[in-house]
């Protein structure tokens with residue numbers, strides 16, 4: 001997990017451009033009548049500087065709410081342009097930063113548009129993420145007991161120095177379990193909450209368990225290529241640590257693959273089983 005790059009285009013100009021591009025007469029007049037109150041809301045958003053724990057809903061009627069939400073659901077030229085800019089801004093983030101699992105091919109409203117329709121096109125409320133995370137966030141409360149349920153990756157500073165996520169290979173079930181330790185830090189507690197909200201224990205576990213076979217083949221290939229006099233198991237443990245280090249630089253210290261490779265480095269029974277499987281396959285080929 002890493003922080004995303006915060007869009008810095010002017011939210012207010014974008015809103016005006018989008019609302020003025022509407023060809024729907026009634027919607028336009030509703031949006032025009034709302035201009036002053038929306039501007040005040042945008043100023044409030046700015047003042048919060050990413051701390052949304054206490055933001056209140058605005059009293060707004062259904063017609064106004066629909067007009068505001070339509071600013072997002074109608075693909076106007078200014079909105080299309082913004083989405084393109086957002087895509088270029090986040091170039092290099094191969095995975096959804098909420099989960100680290102999938103391609104970030106949707107845009108999430110951090111403050112849900114049904115509760116906060118006035119922020120439906122606010123650039124800093126639009127966070128690229130995968131469809132699964134977007135769906136899970138959509139059906140759970142975004143805030144619970146005055147705490148935000150997930151991290152806002154434009155504002156909440158991701159601590160990339162401390163390990164909070166650990167993986168544990170379960171040899172009996174041939175599966176991997178993930179857990180989070182808050183380590184008594186503010187970020188740790190927030191990350192733990194984020195992890196629980198997005199069902200990451202189950203989602204990361206399923207992905208990592210499904211990847212074990214290909215990891216095993218990868219380790220066999222590396223072992224076959226190694227010419228050093230070192231014991232094969234030791235060489236693979238060292239490879240796993242180095243590979244985790246490499247992934248850490250790319251994806252952040254709390255990415256599931258980093259946790260997984262660090263655990264593999266210490267799971268000698270897993271490495272040995274891969275080596276044994278490699279040997280028995282070689283024997284099969286020979287006979």
Ligand SMILES: [Zn+2]
Pocket residue numbers: 096097098099100101102129130131132133134
């Ligand atoms: Zn995701």
